[in-house]
Amino acid sequence: MPEASKAYLQIGEVADRTGVTQRTLRFYEEKGLLKPPTRMEGGFRLYFEDDVVRVEQIRRLQNLLGIALAEIKEMVDADEVLREIKAQYRHEADVVEKKRQLQRATEVVEKQYAIVRQKVEQMQEMRADLEKRLKRFAERMAELEGLEQEAVAGRG
Amino acid sequence: MPEASKAYLQIGEVADRTGVTQRTLRFYEEKGLLKPPTRMEGGFRLYFEDDVVRVEQIRRLQNLLGIALAEIKEMVDADEVLREIKAQYRHEADVVEKKRQLQRATEVVEKQYAIVRQKVEQMQEMRADLEKRLKRFAERMAELEGLEQEAVAGRG
DNA sequence: CGTAACCTTGACGTGGAGGTTAGGCTCCCC
DNA sequence: GGGGAGCCTAACCTCCACGTCAAGGTTACG
Numbered sequence: 001m002p003e004a005s006k007a008y009l010q011i012g013e014v015a016d017r018t019g020v021t022q023r024t025l026r027f028y029e030e031k032g033l034l035k036p037p038t039r040m041e042g043g044f045r046l047y048f049e050d051d052v053v054r055v056e057q058i059r060r061l062q063n064l065l066g067i068a069l070a071e072i073k074e075m076v077d078a079d080e081v082l083r084e085i086k087a088q089y090r091h092e093a094d095v096v097e098k099k100r101q102l103q104r105a106t107e108v109v110e111k112q113y114a115i116v117r118q119k120v121e122q123m124q125e126m127r128a129d130l131e132k133r134l135k136r137f138a139e140r141m142a143e144l145e146g147l148e149q150e151a152v153a154g155r156g
Numbered sequence: 157m158p159e160a161s162k163a164y165l166q167i168g169e170v171a172d173r174t175g176v177t178q179r180t181l182r183f184y185e186e187k188g189l190l191k192p193p194t195r196m197e198g199g200f201r202l203y204f205e206d207d208v209v210r211v212e213q214i215r216r217l218q219n220l221l222g223i224a225l226a227e228i229k230e231m232v233d234a235d236e237v238l239r240e241i242k243a244q245y246r247h248e249a250d251v252v253e254k255k256r257q258l259q260r261a262t263e264v265v266e267k268q269y270a271i272v273r274q275k276v277e278q279m280q281e282m283r284a285d286l287e288k289r290l291k292r293f294a295e296r297m298a299e300l301e302g303l304e305q306e307a308v309a310g311r312g
Numbered sequence: 313c314g315t316a317a318c319c320t321t322g323a324c325g326t327g328g329a330g331g332t333t334a335g336g337c338t339c340c341c342c
Numbered sequence: 343g344g345g346g347a348g349c350c351t352a353a354c355c356t357c358c359a360c361g362t363c364a365a366g367g368t369t370a371c372g
Contacts, residue, residue, distance in 0.1 A: 010348075043350060045349080134262065144258065177360080
């Protein structure tokens with residue numbers, strides 16, 4: 001096993017791995033973005049690898065999309081639904097209910113997808129703009145350097 | 157002339173056009189994101205078309221990049237520098253100084269460009285992920301529908 | 313001149329996303 | 343079994359990006 005992860009992690013380790021503070025982890029838990037972890041006897045939180053992944057996902061959504069945590073919660077919840085459906089899949093539960101949930105999850109992810117697609121487009125526009133601008137800057141710079149040469153030549 | 161804009165705008169109009177509140181415009185001014193507009197006799201702010209463009213730019217940066225206003229200020233300042241250089245271009249001012257400013261502006265825009273490029277990349281990744289996920293959702297859904305058919309057949 | 317619509321500054325409030333501090337408990341190792 | 347590192351909750355604080363009055367001045371129109 002490749003350094004097979006101790007199967008559980010305390011909050012400090014999760015914080016180190018994800019680069020957020022312990023406070024932030026507790027805060028996310030409070031806001032429902034992280035499911036309440038199991039605890040040791042004394043009350044210490046016990047996390048698992050999944051939680052690290054989850055936190056990373058939250059951070060990506062936050063940084064990239066710049067959306068509110070409330071909305072991010074919706075998105076990670078959609079994930080959870082899929083996971084659950086998968087888990088109890090062979091449990092032959094109420095198929096209609098599963099379909100309903102899956103439908104709901106799909107809608108949320110489609111919403112997220114729409115946001116991302118739109119942003120990608122807009123950002124590509126912005127990137128093109130910036131390229132143009134940099135080009136113009138470079139041209140100006142070249143012109144200024146030309147002027148400088150003239151001045152030198154004039155004096156020389 | 158196509159409805160040639162009254163050449164000046166009061167704060168209310170700017171607010172309407174840009175979709176931000178008057179408060180926000182004053183706030184941006186306070187924070188140096190908008191240059192203090194000229195005023196009428198009585199103190200009413202007088203804006204011009206440029207200001208509308210500026211506000212739109214600020215909003216784009218805010219929504220797309222999700223960065224702090226302080227950083228946005230740096231970016232729009234870079235623009236200002238270019239504008240100034242252009243304006244006094246034939247004024248034959250200190251070329252060395254102009255070069256220095258232009259250099260500075262270029263750096264800021266390059267920074268912005270780097271951010272945008274990185275985000276575009278990451279968001280494209282995210283988009284791909286979401287596409288996969290949607291595909292999996294659809295598959296699950298198909299499976300569930302299969303189960304449903306079986307059940308119906310079994311009963312029938 | 314009246315008045316309605318628009319604007320001014322100033323001050324305080326708010327919601328989101330955590331940071332910080334206090335006071336105490338737990339875990340683990342020597 | 344004692345001590346230090348790590349963790350707990352609770353409460354308060356901060357920063358940002360505005361929102362929301364309040365009290366009053368300005369402008370345009372009839």
